[in-house]
Amino acid sequence: MSESKYDSIIITTKKMLSIDYTSMTAHKILRQTYKILGDTVNAQKYKTIQFGLLMSIVKSGDGKSCATGWSVVQVSEEYFILRMLGVELNTQNIDNNGGICDRMEVVDKNGEKKVYYFEISNVLKGRENLKKR
Numbered sequence: 001m002s003e004s005k006y007d008s009i010i011i012t013t014k015k016m017l018s019i020d021y022t023s024m025t026a027h028k029i030l031r032q033t034y035k036i037l038g039d040t041v042n043a044q045k046y047k048t049i050q051f052g053l054l055m056s057i058v059k060s061g062d063g064k065s066c067a068t069g070w071s072v073v074q075v076s077e078e079y080f081i082l083r084m085l086g087v088e089l090n091t092q093n094i095d096n097n098g099g100i101c102d103r104m105e106v107v108d109k110n111g112e113k114k115v116y117y118f119e120i121s122n123v124l125k126g127r128e129n130l131k132k133r
Contacts, residue, residue, distance in 0.1 A: 009033050022073070024053050024080045057081065061119065067098030069117030078102055078118045087114065100124060 010033055016026040027050035034043035058081070060071040072078055082089060087106035095103040095117065102118045 006033050006037055020074075022053055024050050024077065027053065054081070054084070061117075063116045063118070065098060066095045066101040066103070066117050066119070069099060069101045069119035071119040071122065073122040075102075075120075075123060078104065081118075082106060082116070085116075087116075094120075 010030065013026045013029045013033070016023055017030075020026070027046045031043050031046035031050055034040075034046065057070050057072055057077060061068040063070045070078075070081065079089075082104065085106075085108075087108050089104055089106055090113070091105045093103045093105075095101045099119050100121045102120050104116045104118065106114050106116060108114060
């Protein structure tokens with residue numbers, strides 16, 4: 001891929017961040033693009049931001065029950081984490097046993113079934129705030 005293509009990726013991804021600076025996907029794309037280009041300063045910058053956002057979620061709980069689910073503010077964060085875990089989603093259900101959660105039944109690369117919980121009260125609050133506008 002030509003360097004101009006990478007420049008286009010950077011411009012587009014930065015536009016994405018101007019809309020949603022918390023997009024872990026956008027930070028990951030920038031990190032990877034700058035790494036390919038050999039720009040270690042920017043690659044490290046976006047790695048730090050991406051993993052800071054990621055850690056703010058995974059340190060909020062253990063994801064093993066609704067009561068200890070990982071707290072997210074956007075549904076896209078749930079899917080980003082599942083991709084990072086390398087699992088495939090089978091089913092997603094709302095669970096309100098110990099909180100309000102998305103219960104994600106997944107299968108890992110070895111075929112093992114697992115369940116992860118994401119606490120979504122902030123997602124629902126955000127939707128309610130949008131309805132009020």
